[in-house]
Amino acid sequence: MALELIHTPRLSERTTLRLGGPALAEAVARTEADLDQLAAELPRLGGRPLALGSGSNMLATEGPLDLTLVRPANVQGPVAEHTAVGALVRVGAGYGLPRFLGLCQRMGLSGMEGLTGIPGRIGGAVAMNAGSYGVETGARLTRVRMWTPEGGLVWRQASQCTFGYRRFDAGVGKGFSLIWEAEFALTNDDPVAVRERMEQAYAKKRASQPVTAKSAGCVFKNPECDSAGRLLEQAGMRGKRLGGMAFSEKHANFLVNLGEGTPAQALELLDMGQRAVRLRSGVTLEMEVVVLK
Structure with missing residues (x-):
């Protein structure tokens, strides 16, 4: 499947706030082969490259915007490697966070229930170190697979990354980089208990936030x-x-x-x-x- 290119995409159709004018282009990468093509296309497309998932933390102006949107649409996984106390779960950056949490619940894996009710995708959750009710994405991250136009794909251990309040840095340079995959360490638990904690977190959010x-x-x-x-x-x-x-x-x-x-x-x-x-x-x-x- 070839890299999908979309010309003059509107940010109002790609952000949860439903605001924003046209960017220069959007490149949708679904496979690793698409990333090879992306490296060659970015200079031709021009503008500033911007990684974009579901656009849940963005406010775009009317534009036109000097941006090329790069969307990681790799939705493979999650793949669980079971350990003595739980599992290491590897998942693509384009996978939806709510869907991921639901699958972990059904597998009886605990550790990220507090993120229930947060929209967006895995890549965005890592990039913003999304957090809620005492749970931060980075606390469960074991490694992340990053892509840069110059260096391609590389795994970075969580110990090599820097996390802060709504901040993440994989230390792969100051140029454009893209989160492609992430791996989380989760623990075994009763699926019913995990679901109850997720329901409690969502009920609390729904009562206090315009979800x-x-x-x-x-x-x-x-x-x-x-x-x-x-x-x-x-x-x-x-x-x-x-x-x-x-x-x-x-x-x-x-x-x-x-x-x-x-x-x-x-x-x-x-x-x-x-x-x-x-x-x-x-x-x-x-x-x-x-x-x-």
Whole structure:
């Protein structure tokens, strides 16, 4: 199967916030042979290469955007290598995170239940070190297979990588890199108990977060020892609306598209939130959502 190339793809059709104009191109890689072709195509396609999964943590401007989107669509796996206490589970970056968690539950493998309710794909979960309810993706990662146009595919042990709050660095250079596969260490448990913990995590999220809305997830990072949502609510931003964009009524740190929102409205509303928190609490909130310009 050859590398799929799409010209002038719209970010509004590729991000969960449903905002954004056209990029230069999109390259969809499904096999390792596609990656060989991708290395030759990127210089010709031009623009800045950007790895894109389900676009669940991105806010794209109206554009046109000087970007070439690179989508890892390898959905092979998961493949489990059983150990004395559990399994090492290897899975492609294009595999959906919710689907992966469900399969682990059915296999009786525990360790990542807290991520239930987080949208997106495995590659994005690793790239952002996605976390929830005390669970971080990087804590269960044993190794990750990275691709660069110059060096091709290479496995990196978790000990060679750097993890932080919504941050991951595999140490493969400062140029463009793509997560292709990941391997996680999980432990044996009763499938019923795993499912119960997943249901509890999802119920908690559903009660406090707009999980079904057009949203990019949390838009600001939590300051040390504090909550961005709490600071925004104190500053009067919960439910604050500008045109078709709003801070969620359920959780003030979630920006939602009510249906007719625009990137300009989204960015202005985020700026309003930052200024309101700075005036109220003296804290400068840092962006967690990635703004594509």
